[in-house]
Amino acid sequence: MNAVRPVSTGAVRTSGAPGSRELRVFIICCAIIILHALVNAFVALEPGAARSDHLLAALVPVAAAGLAAVLYRRLRAGLRASVLAGHRHRRRDQG
Numbered sequence: 001m002n003a004v005r006p007v008s009t010g011a012v013r014t015s016g017a018p019g020s021r022e023l024r025v026f027i028i029c030c031a032i033i034i035l036h037a038l039v040n041a042f043v044a045l046e047p048g049a050a051r052s053d054h055l056l057a058a059l060v061p062v063a064a065a066g067l068a069a070v071l072y073r074r075l076r077a078g079l080r081a082s083v084l085a086g087h088r089h090r091r092r093d094q095g
Contacts, residue, residue, distance in 0.1 A: 018073060018080060026084070030069040037061040 018026070041058030042051050068083055075083065 023073060026072050027069050030065040033065045034062050037065075 037058050041054035045051065045054070072080060072083065
């Protein structure tokens with residue numbers, strides 16, 4: 001009996017490592033998040049607010065996005081998906 005095998009197009013990777021395009025897109029997104037946090041905390045200030053008042057508000061997202069960008073390549077596929085889903089839900093809640 002001849003079994004029919006699906007033809008592989010090579011689009012599916014078997015390894016758990018992120019592709020170079022996926023990694024570049026994630027790092028660019030993290031850079032945009034960091035830039036937004038810095039502009040929001042230090043450039044676009046409310047009248048009467050000091051830059052030192054926003055130091056912690058800037059450091060937390062900058063540290064989180066920086067850490068995610070550095071560790072993204074080492075994460076397993078499920079954790080990478082969770083990190084991406086977390087970024088997407090945070091943006092929806094804020095907007």
